[in-house]
Amino acid sequence: MSLLTVKDLGKSFGGVKAVDGISFELAAGELLALIGPNGAGKSTTFNMVNGQLKADRGSISLDGQELIGQKPRSIWRLGVGRTFQIAETFQSLSVVENVQMALLSHDQKIYAMWRRAADYRRQDALALLDQVGMLAQADRPCSELAYGDVKRVELSIAMANSPKLLLMDEPTAGMAPRERNALMALTKKLVTERGMAVLFTEHSMDVVFAYADRMIVLARGRLIAAGKPLEIRDHPKVQEVYFGSGKTFEKAGTKLGGA
Structure with a gap:
């Protein structure tokens, strides 16, 4: 049974169809x-699923509930988490305080600052950090972290609302190959343990082919292919869009193996 169902989704900017009936x-x-x-x-x-943009037409349904027309905060509280291409954390706060701020927001107490944030659901925040391998660095300022660790903190923040669906926008951007594989292996583990779904965009094809269960391919706002990684790798239309004629993902140096 589908958790997320997108039907005939469309969005135009002026005369340009950015998304055309996917x-x-x-x-x-x-x-x-x-x-x-x-x-x-x-x-x-991505931005239409998250509520940052309103679709011109179509439907986005999460567990049977329509998302189009709802605000991002409402969608987040329905169980949609998100990470960004550039990790977004409060650099002046500690690692655990960043997660506590997300918990405050989820509990709709972000404006009730009569209670010190440092005391708010600390054990729950530490448990989330433990899941992403950041428990030992809980009290360090985020400003001192390596970028790969910042991405792990961002992932724990995205998990603060116990998401059914996690949207990951270029999750491994700016990361070294080892860091990329570690982050996606962690994500895969969380998906299995929690039974949640992940929709992610990614330019690193080695990451995509190693970790995606399925792939959908867009070109000029339209869906041109959908299927398992090996089916997409050999799809002539996809190869044409990416490389023109005469090249394949393998010839272009794409790593197709596992982590």
């Missing part, structure tokens, strides 16, 4: 990669 489904416990060349409509699709 449809797809995503099940719990599944990692779905949304890929495509620059200008394909990936970010627009």
Whole structure:
């Protein structure tokens, strides 16, 4: 049964159709990669699912509940988490305080600062950090962390609302190969343990082919292919969009093995 169902989704900016009638489904416990060349409509699709943009047409349903027309905060409270291409944390706060701020927001107590944030659900915040391997650094300022660790903190923040669906926008951008694989292996583990779904965009094809259960490919706002990684790798239309004629993902040096 599908957790997320997107039907005939469309969005235009002036006369440009950024997203033109795409449809797809995503099940719990599944990692779905949304890929495509620059200008394909990936970010627009993401922002419509997250509520930052309102679709011109179509439907986005989470567990049978329509998301179009709802604000990002409401969508977040329905169980949709998100990480960003550039990790967003409060650099002046400690690692655990960043997670506590997310818990405050989820509990709708972000404006009730009569209680010290440092005391708020600390054990719950520490448990989230433990899941991403950051418990030992809980009391360090985020400003002192390596970038790969900041991305782990961001992931724990995204988990603060116990998401059914996690949106990850270029999760491994700016990371070294070892860090990329470690973060995606962790994400895969959390998906399995929690039974949540992940929709992610990614330019590193080694990450996509190693960790995605399925892939959907956009070009000029339209869905041109959907299927398992090996099916997409050999899809002639996808290869044409990415490389033109005569090249494949393998010839372009894409790593197709595991982590």
